[in-house]
Amino acid sequence: MAIIINVDLMLAKRKMRSNELADRIGITxxxxxxxxxxKAKAIRFSTLEMICKVLECxxxxxxxxxxxxxxxx
Amino acid sequence: xxxxNLFIFVATLKLKKMRKLVFLKTIVDYVWIMSLIAFxxxxxxxxxxxxxxxxxxxxxxxxxxxxxxxxxNDKIGLVLSMVNFGFVLFALYNFKSLLNxxxxxxxxxxxxxxxxxxxxxLVILSASLYIISxxxxxxxxxxxxxxxxxxxxxxxxxxxxxxxxxxxxxxxxKRIKEENELTV
Numbered sequence: 001m002a003i004i005i006n007v008d009l010m011l012a013k014r015k016m017r018s019n020e021l022a023d024r025i026g027i028t029x030x031x032x033x034x035x036x037x038x039k040a041k042a043i044r045f046s047t048l049e050m051i052c053k054v055l056e057c058x059x060x061x062x063x064x065x066x067x068x069x070x071x072x073x
Numbered sequence: 074x075x076x077x078n079l080f081i082f083v084a085t086l087k088l089k090k091m092r093k094l095v096f097l098k099t100i101v102d103y104v105w106i107m108s109l110i111a112f113x114x115x116x117x118x119x120x121x122x123x124x125x126x127x128x129x130x131x132x133x134x135x136x137x138x139x140x141x142x143x144x145x146n147d148k149i150g151l152v153l154s155m156v157n158f159g160f161v162l163f164a165l166y167n168f169k170s171l172l173n174x175x176x177x178x179x180x181x182x183x184x185x186x187x188x189x190x191x192x193x194x195l196v197i198l199s200a201s202l203y204i205i206s207x208x209x210x211x212x213x214x215x216x217x218x219x220x221x222x223x224x225x226x227x228x229x230x231x232x233x234x235x236x237x238x239x240x241x242x243x244x245x246x247k248r249i250k251e252e253n254e255l256t257v
Binding site: 039040041042044047 | 255
């Protein structure tokens with residue numbers, strides 16, 4: 001997928017564990033894992049809002065667009 | 074199984090809750106059991122007609138149609154009708170499995186899609202065999218009539234195509250379900 005999720009990076013910067021983030025934004029750890037591994041097909045604005053609120057960041061900090069054609073092999 | 078379904082059906086009627094799926098399953102189970110009894114008997118009966126050299130005086134009537142076994146075309150038509158019945162029976166078996174899946178809430182799954190597609194293919198095959206046996210019967214009588222009405226062939230073909238379309242709709246449903254499950 002052309003959208004890359006950088007939640008792990010932000011979690012490391014904030015020194016926060018996945019379990020804590022999942023608890024604070026009100027989703028299951030399984031769903032957070034789906035998001036982190038890039039398996040998620042969509043993300044709700046409410047979830048995005050909570051992630052940004054808890055991690056004190058902008059949506060652009062946790063997701064990034066990468067052109068797949070330009071992606072190095 | 075049929076009696077079990079019948080008890081469930083009566084219980085639901087008592088509760089004044091008409092559960093359509095249980096009702097449909099009861100009907101399908103009843104038809105399935107009756108067909109299972111009739112099919113082997115029919116195979117033995119038609120086998121005896123095909124392999125006996127003497128003409129049979131008993132008039133055979135299947136679904137209002139008088140069947141004659143004088144010519145080889147008639148015999149081929151009879152065999153085709155039997156094979157056709159076999160396909161319908163297999164489609165019924167798959168339909169039974171599909172209803173079981175629905176009862177277990179296995180709805181937008183690959184298994185249900187596959188069953189729907191299989192039922193569609195079998196019913197279309199059955200319609201094709203029906204028209205072939207119908208044509209063979211017409212040729213043996215040296216008479217060809219064109220019926221533009223909604224006959225069994227069109228009915229079966231429409232039913233088969235309906236199941237095929239339903240299978241495609243269920244594939245879309247499965248994709249939507251997966252997307253919904255993967256929405257965080």
